[in-house]
Amino acid sequence: AQKITQTQPGMFVQEKEAVTLDCTYDTSDPSYGLFWYKQPSSGEMIFLIYQGSYDQQNATEGRYSLNFQKARKSANLVISASQLGDSAMYFCAMREGQNDYKLSFGAGTTVTVRA
Amino acid sequence: NAGVTQTPKFQVLKTGQSMTLQCAQDMNHEYMSWYRQDPGMGLRLIHYSVGAGITDQGEVPNGYNVSRSTTEDFPLRLLSAAPSQTSVYFCASSYGDRGEQETQYFGPGTRLLVL
Numbered sequence: 046a047q048k049i050t051q052t053q054p055g056m057f058v059q060e061k062e063a064v065t066l067d068c069t070y071d072t073s074d075p076s077y078g079l080f081w082y083k084q085p086s087s088g089e090m091i092f093l094i095y096q097g098s099y100d101q102q103n104a105t106e107g108r109y110s111l112n113f114q115k116a117r118k119s120a121n122l123v124i125s126a127s128q129l130g131d132s133a134m135y136f137c138a139m140r141e142g143q144n145d146y147k148l149s150f151g152a153g154t155t156v157t158v159r160a
Numbered sequence: 161n162a163g164v165t166q167t168p169k170f171q172v173l174k175t176g177q178s179m180t181l182q183c184a185q186d187m188n189h190e191y192m193s194w195y196r197q198d199p200g201m202g203l204r205l206i207h208y209s210v211g212a213g214i215t216d217q218g219e220v221p222n223g224y225n226v227s228r229s230t231t232e233d234f235p236l237r238l239l240s241a242a243p244s245q246t247s248v249y250f251c252a253s254s255y256g257d258r259g260e261q262e263t264q265y266f267g268p269g270t271r272l273l274v275l
Contacts, residue, residue: 049202080263090203090250090266136202146191146210146254146262147218150202 048072049137051151058127059159065112066122066154068137077141079120080148081111084134096120124156132158162186164267166251172273173241181236181270183251190256192234193264196220196247203250209234210256241274248272
């Protein structure tokens with residue numbers, strides 16, 4: 046079974062608007078971490094934001110925020126005030142267990158920001 | 161800090177050839193791992209290491225070999241290249257002692273084409 050599901054293969058967003066990227070996860074471990082990475086066309090993987098399973102508040106990092114709904118097992122990434130430089134592939138990933146650092150990745154969502 | 165470095169950036173192999181993908185980090189990270197990225201499938205874990213002298217298999221280990229003789233280096237060996245190993249390979253590292261906050265940092269990737 047897929048541990049991370051990203052159902053949106055591609056999305057278009059107008060510059061300066063917000064966009065939400067969906068991510069659902071599947072785990073029975075009470076301790077886990079959720080990550081979002083950005084992969085621009087140059088190919089590198091850039092860490093964006095992290096949410097721990099025990100965190101009471103949604104994580105935020107600048108224009109990135111994570112809408113964490115634990116009961117629904119979803120961890121959607123919200124990018125506010127989109128910029129042309131936000132055009133990239135975005136991956137949701139999960140780590141399970143307190144001391145297990147292996148990551149499971151979703152298939153990714155391509156975001157294209159239009160001027 | 162150079163961070164995580166990978167060489168080569170691009171390689172073309174013929175079926176049956178062997179080669180080693182190099183990965184090095186200068187952040188004194190204990191945890192290192194190799195992923196492969198294929199279209200529509202996100203990243204999948206090949207092998208990982210929790211410290212020098214300790215390695216273990218990930219999700220897709222067949223056809224690959226690793227060793228970890230030093231903290232800094234984690235080479236990935238293709239024993240007999242096959243077209244199915246055409247992919248982009250990423251090396252990642254992290255401290256290995258940050259619990260839930262552990263964040264992995266990725267190298268720039270190696271594009272491998274097996275003919």
